[in-house]
Amino acid sequence: MPRRTPSSLNRSSRLPRFRLGAGRTGSLRTAPVGAAVAVVVLALVGTACSSVEPAGEQPSGQSSADQDVFGEPADAAQVKDGGTLTVALSADPDKLDPSLSRSLYSRYVFHTMCEKLYDLGPDAKIVPQLATALPTISPDGLSLTIPLREGVKFADGGTLDSNAVKVSINRGLTITGSGRKSELGPITSIETPDAKTVVIKLSKPFAPLTAALADRAGMVLSPAAVSKLGDNFSTAPVCVGPFKFASRVAQNSIKVVKDPLYYDAAKVHLDAIEYRIITDSSIRSANLRSGDAQIADSLSTQDAPTLQKDASMTVLQSQSLGYQGLTINIGNANGVGNPKKQLDSPIAKDPRVRQALDLSIDRAALVKTIFNGLNTVACSPISPKSEFTSDAAQVCPAHDPAKAKELLGQAGVTTPYKVEMITSNNPDSLRLAQALQAMVKDGGFELVIKPVEYASLLDQQDRGDFELLQLGWSGRVDPDANTFNFVGSEGSQNVAGYSSPELDKLLTDARQSKDQAERVKLYGDVVTKLQQDDPLIYMYRQRNLTGVSKKVLGVQTYPDGVIRTAFAAYAK
Amino acid sequence: MNRYLLGRLWQSLVTLLLATIVVFLGVRALPGDPALALAGEDRDPESLRAIREQYGLDDSLIVQFWQFVSHALRGDLGVSIRTGESVVSMLKSALPVTMELSALAILVASVLGVGAGVVAAVRRGRPAEWAANALALLGLSVPNFWLGLMAILYLSVALGLFPASGFVPFFTDPIANLHHLVLPALILGTGLAAVIMRQTRSSMLDALSADYIRTAEAKGLPSSAVIGRHALRNSLIVVITIVGLQLGALISGAVVTERIFALPGFGKLTVDAVFQRDYPVIQAVVLVTATAYIMINLLVDLLYSVIDPRIRVRGEV
Numbered sequence: 001m002p003r004r005t006p007s008s009l010n011r012s013s014r015l016p017r018f019r020l021g022a023g024r025t026g027s028l029r030t031a032p033v034g035a036a037v038a039v040v041v042l043a044l045v046g047t048a049c050s051s052v053e054p055a056g057e058q059p060s061g062q063s064s065a066d067q068d069v070f071g072e073p074a075d076a077a078q079v080k081d082g083g084t085l086t087v088a089l090s091a092d093p094d095k096l097d098p099s100l101s102r103s104l105y106s107r108y109v110f111h112t113m114c115e116k117l118y119d120l121g122p123d124a125k126i127v128p129q130l131a132t133a134l135p136t137i138s139p140d141g142l143s144l145t146i147p148l149r150e151g152v153k154f155a156d157g158g159t160l161d162s163n164a165v166k167v168s169i170n171r172g173l174t175i176t177g178s179g180r181k182s183e184l185g186p187i188t189s190i191e192t193p194d195a196k197t198v199v200i201k202l203s204k205p206f207a208p209l210t211a212a213l214a215d216r217a218g219m220v221l222s223p224a225a226v227s228k229l230g231d232n233f234s235t236a237p238v239c240v241g242p243f244k245f246a247s248r249v250a251q252n253s254i255k256v257v258k259d260p261l262y263y264d265a266a267k268v269h270l271d272a273i274e275y276r277i278i279t280d281s282s283i284r285s286a287n288l289r290s291g292d293a294q295i296a297d298s299l300s301t302q303d304a305p306t307l308q309k310d311a312s313m314t315v316l317q318s319q320s321l322g323y324q325g326l327t328i329n330i331g332n333a334n335g336v337g338n339p340k341k342q343l344d345s346p347i348a349k350d351p352r353v354r355q356a357l358d359l360s361i362d363r364a365a366l367v368k369t370i371f372n373g374l375n376t377v378a379c380s381p382i383s384p385k386s387e388f389t390s391d392a393a394q395v396c397p398a399h400d401p402a403k404a405k406e407l408l409g410q411a412g413v414t415t416p417y418k419v420e421m422i423t424s425n426n427p428d429s430l431r432l433a434q435a436l437q438a439m440v441k442d443g444g445f446e447l448v449i450k451p452v453e454y455a456s457l458l459d460q461q462d463r464g465d466f467e468l469l470q471l472g473w474s475g476r477v478d479p480d481a482n483t484f485n486f487v488g489s490e491g492s493q494n495v496a497g498y499s500s501p502e503l504d505k506l507l508t509d510a511r512q513s514k515d516q517a518e519r520v521k522l523y524g525d526v527v528t529k530l531q532q533d534d535p536l537i538y539m540y541r542q543r544n545l546t547g548v549s550k551k552v553l554g555v556q557t558y559p560d561g562v563i564r565t566a567f568a569a570y571a572k
Numbered sequence: 573m574n575r576y577l578l579g580r581l582w583q584s585l586v587t588l589l590l591a592t593i594v595v596f597l598g599v600r601a602l603p604g605d606p607a608l609a610l611a612g613e614d615r616d617p618e619s620l621r622a623i624r625e626q627y628g629l630d631d632s633l634i635v636q637f638w639q640f641v642s643h644a645l646r647g648d649l650g651v652s653i654r655t656g657e658s659v660v661s662m663l664k665s666a667l668p669v670t671m672e673l674s675a676l677a678i679l680v681a682s683v684l685g686v687g688a689g690v691v692a693a694v695r696r697g698r699p700a701e702w703a704a705n706a707l708a709l710l711g712l713s714v715p716n717f718w719l720g721l722m723a724i725l726y727l728s729v730a731l732g733l734f735p736a737s738g739f740v741p742f743f744t745d746p747i748a749n750l751h752h753l754v755l756p757a758l759i760l761g762t763g764l765a766a767v768i769m770r771q772t773r774s775s776m777l778d779a780l781s782a783d784y785i786r787t788a789e790a791k792g793l794p795s796s797a798v799i800g801r802h803a804l805r806n807s808l809i810v811v812i813t814i815v816g817l818q819l820g821a822l823i824s825g826a827v828v829t830e831r832i833f834a835l836p837g838f839g840k841l842t843v844d845a846v847f848q849r850d851y852p853v854i855q856a857v858v859l860v861t862a863t864a865y866i867m868i869n870l871l872v873d874l875l876y877s878v879i880d881p882r883i884r885v886r887g888e889v
Contacts, residue, residue: 088737088834092844095656177622250655250662251844252739252836276739278834283724290728290736337617355584455604455849462608476746485616494618 005501020075068385069317070122071564079569084272085552087285087533087565088293089418092251097234098219099172102179104474104561108297109275110219112256112566113155114239117146117165118214121173122475124321124385124559127212130160130240134210141205141514146198146213153261154222162192167223169200175231183212183481192210203513207519211478215560235311237504242268242566252277256486269554269569270494285547288313294552297563299545300428301371307547316546318557319376321383322475322482326421326436326537328354332497333462340497347419352411354534356404357419360443361436365399367540370435380527380542381473381482385559387516397531404443415444421468422460433470461495469495472542474561479523480511487535498535580873583868591862592855599846599854605629606653606849627653633868640855649859650852652845659856661695662841667860669739670830670838673760674822676753681763681768686804686811688765689772693780694799711766716825719761720832737834752833760829762817762826768781771814775807782806808872816872823861 061305093106098114101107119129130152135144152160169190170179185206191199200209212218225238225428237245237440242264243256254275259266272386276293278284281300287293299315306541307313330348331340347353365378382389388484408415423433430451447468451492452460475482488498488507503526510522530536544561553566603804607623628639643650649659692704728736734755740748779785780803788798827839834840838857845853 086738092654094654097656100656177619179619181619182616210749228613232656233837248655248657248838250652250667251841252834276737276834279831282721283834285723286729290724290732292728292736293739363767393764409613453604453847455608455847456605458608459604490767492618 004340040174048531058129067317069315070555070558071314071548072554073556074567074569077122078571079553081269081569081571082271083570084375085270085295085565085570086274086276086293087563087570088287088296089275090277090279090281090284090298091329093254093275095234096237096245096248096254098168098216098221098237098239099175099178099180100234101216107216107560107562109254109256110216110239111241111562111564112243112273113237113241113245113259113422114219114221115241115309116216116218117148117202117220117404118210118218118347120214120337120477120558120560122551122556122558123387124383125387126477129214130218130220135200135213137459137514139209141512142202144200144202144209146200148196148198149263150196152263154224154238154239154240155259155261155507156220156222156224157261158224160220160240161195162198164220164223166190166192167196167226168219168221169217172217180217182214182485183208183215183217185209185212204516207511207513208478208480211476211481214477216336219235224291243273246272267567268311269567271566288547288549294549295533295555295563295565296547297544299547301374301543304374304545304547305372305522314548316522316544316548316555316557316563317374317495318544318559319383319385320475320544321386321559321562322473323376323381323383323538323541324375324432324470324472326357327461327469327471327496328357328535328537329464329466329469330496330498330535332495335463336461336493336495336497340499342497343467345469346411346413346417350411350413351533352407353413353417354537355397355532356407356411356443357445358438358531358534358537359367359400359404359407359476360440360445361537361539362399363396363539364433366435370545371540372430374543375540376543378538381486381522381536382479382532383475383529383541383559386477386479388520388523390520390524393520393527395527395531401444403441404445408444415445416441416446417444418446418448419467420448420450421470422450422452422457422466424454424457424468426454429470432529437468464495464497477560479519480507483507483523483526484511495533495554500529500533503529505535580870581812584870587866588859588862592641592859593637595855595858596640597633599849599851600633602849604849606851608849610797622860627851640852643857644856646726649856652850652853654845654848654850654853659697662853663838663856663860666836666838666841668741669836670826672742672749673753673826673829673835674836675758675821676757677760677764677822677825680757681764682811682815684761684765685768686772686808688769689811690771690799690804693776697775700775703719704773708766708769711762711769714762716759716828717832719762720756720829723755723759725816739835750874751833756829756833756835759832760822760825763825764815767814767818768811772807772811775810776803779803779806812875813829813872819865823847 045213045233050343069328076292089101089105089108091105093109094103095101096106096109096572098110115129117129117131118126121127126134130149132149135146137144148160148165154160169184172178173184173187185208186203187200188203189201191201193199219239221233222238226233229236241259244259246255248254255272257272258270278287278518281298281303284296285299288296304315320424328347329343331342333343334342342348367373367375367377377396380393382393384394405415406418421433423429432447437449440447461469471484473482484507485493487494487498489502489504506522506526506529510519510526513519513522546557546558546563548555551571552568553571556564558564597798606627607620607629628636647660652662688707692701695701704877721868726738727733736753739752742749784814785798785803823839826837827843830837830840840856841853843859
């Protein structure tokens, strides 16, 4: 789908040629046809001269990459009750079942209708939601006690209690195809000493659990709905939330309506929220500007500058906790889940070749030219916005193509060294790949781009049928979820086939430690080790860009990327 | 006539079965599998195995095909792997949208195409013909998605004349329904209008040079009657054939149009299902499309005899 580049607008300059013809057609005896033709053509020609802002402009004076714009809570005096909010979503959420859901986009919908034990604040810190305080962890780290909020009703009228929490967590641990099992870690049992207390028992300390309970694993499902619907819970999900599920049209829209039983219903102003799936980013922006949608997620870095200049729009920005990077196939010759086997290529065998590739990438230039400076440079899996960041975690190798060539020479590789990279075939990924191709040439690499459709890319990735792979991770609050599975020897998504006992020990110690300072230090060491071995070259962090009409107040985004619309309202 | 109909129905059934087999195998020959697409970011081998087992993706192809056909014969097309919804209910909500959009697009295309075609033929060699030809060229050469994007930018964003996305069911609010469908129908109808225009023009030119037209003119019939009642009526046979044959193009055009305007139709359902490797949905969509295609071809054949009494299907001449 073309963006509104100057070249695509130029094509509209063809239109005036037809104005003459259309005018004369109207003078014929066959007036109705002529008139219809004239109306269509004149409408297009006439509006081609209207005041639509020229596109494809470079941004100027926009906020710097380090500035997040999270949005403000609505001021009750400035808003009115009622109305339906339309959110243009870039992808269709999968199953609306917190135990089974695996799509990032389902979290946008869940946040309005399925509250969690814990939530995230704008500073990426965990705060209680359906719990009343952060969990009390026993000295041995094997028991977490969670106090629950009282007087909370599910959308079906049932009461939230410790049993409901137990049912929900157990379901996440046991249901076939669960997306929560690995997030919940080594849970052995859940105890309910009374209706407002839940005690989670573990076989090993597992520090990332609280963060997992601030995501889908911590959503509490109505036990009555679970027993009634079973595996089909997603067809009519019932939880606790400001809104409740109303309807879904496959691949097209999801509607939630205000839940009068919600414990804080006075803070909810909207009658309903409709999520409309519009996959093309230009069309999402157009819907926002035409007023058909009031919010659009995942704006393209090409469209955002135009919207930032529009006085009737706000562009919310939050830096992602995830990353985009280049994975190098080191030992994934047999496919993920099978015994590792090293590939017989210099880049798989010699860390110096991987370091050379890393040094050939000018991240700052990449971010500036390809993403209009809206994304940020990344050299590690730990976001600078994370509370686990440190100086060591943010060390970044400087762009140095001369040193890259030197390293290739030391590794005995003749230049230009040809490497093949598979990447998704969407326009943004291709532009990135082409920029990389030009960039790494100076470092002695000849990058061959193999664009593949997304589903095929995942397939090739898991089969280990690639040399280099460009893909990212949306990011989680706890660094364990951004590292262990990807670079740990036993990680389920270690598609690099990388294995380092030293790194494994650091990762395991970090996930079992209860001491925040110690975890910060350990993740710094993880980054140092990763930069030596370079199984995954981190390149940049995406900025979640959300367009919001100024007619709506109280829309917020946090570092987890979820657009918070539940307490938004139309301005008076 | 009956024997002819039975023969055509039998051929149709065989075609349908072949289409089902080809799609069943074709979808599975694609790289990537639904378990991977469904697992999204949180993939691990254990979950993938569980997903494959849950949806019978680890069964042999023959078992999977038999499951599909035997269930389909009972009216059960399975559940979407991605959303867990019943495929039949997904189709039930998507089909009317696309049918309405296609009907409106055909209407737009016929009015524009036949009108411009007649003008081009009657005013041959004059500016009106050039204009009509230019319009046809524009319709044929400008891609749907570009036209759609431009229409949204100028008619929805700048002028606010039409909604840029969304759909209201006809029985909920007929006016809002038509308001939402005007732009998509215009965009979808443009390409087809161009084809119809060119076809109408050449058929009309043939007809206008025929003896019976000269006779009609010699008898002193007004030119509107000569063109409308004699020339155009005879030319419409070809046009109807073209509309039938272009149905496939219309459905593929609907894929793009529905995505641009976020219409909950069949085309959007199809392309999203392919990207997500949602096998049950793809199979069902193809089954329904193939059935519709075959039935429309049959209808077109039968329509010939209604439009032109000289044509009678085999066995009745």
